Amino acid sequence: MDLELLLSLHREGRLFVNPKRIRLLECIRAQGSISQGAKAASISYKSAWDAVREMNELAGQPVVESEAGGKGGGGARLTPYGERLLKVYSLLARIERMAVDALQDEAASLDSLLAVVARFGLQTSARNQFFARVEGMDPSDLSRKVRLRLDGGALLYADITEQSCRRLGLAPGKEVLALIKAPWVAVETAPADDTRNRLAGAIVEVASGEQFNEITLRLDQGHEIHALRPAQEPLPAPGSRAFACFAPDQVILATLG
Structure with missing residues (x-):
């Protein structure tokens, strides 16, 4: 049985991050702008901008910092908090993967x-x-x-x-x-x-x-x-x-x- 993992984090009942948003953050970091990051993540610029705005709002501090205007819609970069968010999400995904592997291994102890x-x-x-x-x-x-x-x-x-x-x-x-x-x-x-x-x-x-x-x-x-x-x-x-x-x-x- 091949189970698919879709790790999502919510705050105040609203979506904070999920695999799609994490992919967007990775693309923004690589491309240096929200517009180019959106293109690399295969989503619209409006969807990317809305996702960034909501993540910044829910985090209580910037996840992405952007500069308006300029070629390609301006530059953008992940803040130190945004970088930590990517690392923590990666760690959580690894732990979740271990849990699923344990579920499918009858010899594995699930008591600890x-x-x-x-x-x-x-x-x-x-x-x-x-x-x-x-x-x-x-x-x-x-x-x-x-x-x-x-x-x-x-x-x-x-x-x-x-x-x-x-x-x-x-x-x-x-x-x-x-x-x-x-x-x-x-x-x-x-x-x-x-x-x-x-x-x-x-x-x-x-x-x-x-x-x-x-x-x-x-x-x-x-x-x-x-x-x-x-x-x-x-x-x-x-x-x-x-x-x-x-x-x-x-x-x-x-x-x-």
Whole structure:
């Protein structure tokens, strides 16, 4: 199903901007005049002028500034507010697109904006990304041991400085995204008892390289985690049981504020 997005903003029950008006603003910026912008946007000069007048009125400040007279009906330019309006509209359209993508993906969680953004809009160099909630925080010198509960029930630990905890607004119940880079993950069959983060699962894929091997585990809770290990380390057999192990200080947390 291909859904069409038509994002519109209204104020006082009147249309402020929609795709047609945003297109007009882009053309005015490119052409330097309302008349030439109207032509590029394939609308009449009167319609363009009326749209600009209404946007300026509803915004309470100029969106477009124009100079009367001259060749082609005078010059015009977007104000700083108009430039910001284009950028904000673009951001809103991207968020709306992510929401529609989430609607059509039955595997996507719709319980959290962070989960949707993480799945459809966030690109990082960390192969492993897990949506989680803060379950508790224990003081430890200048940092805190943050307990995270993943979807499916697995428990994860992260060492986060006090300053970062405050900046991220971490508290029990807070939604976070936990990031772990693949080279930080060890794959072990019998991890030490004091290993803080050890997630049990089964080897589902092994890719061999000249210098590194990439190992993929499917955790018992259904998540997949990737490990990048030196080629000289022994390779586990696909289907075998193993643990993904990593230190709490190698867990990076992200939030939406």
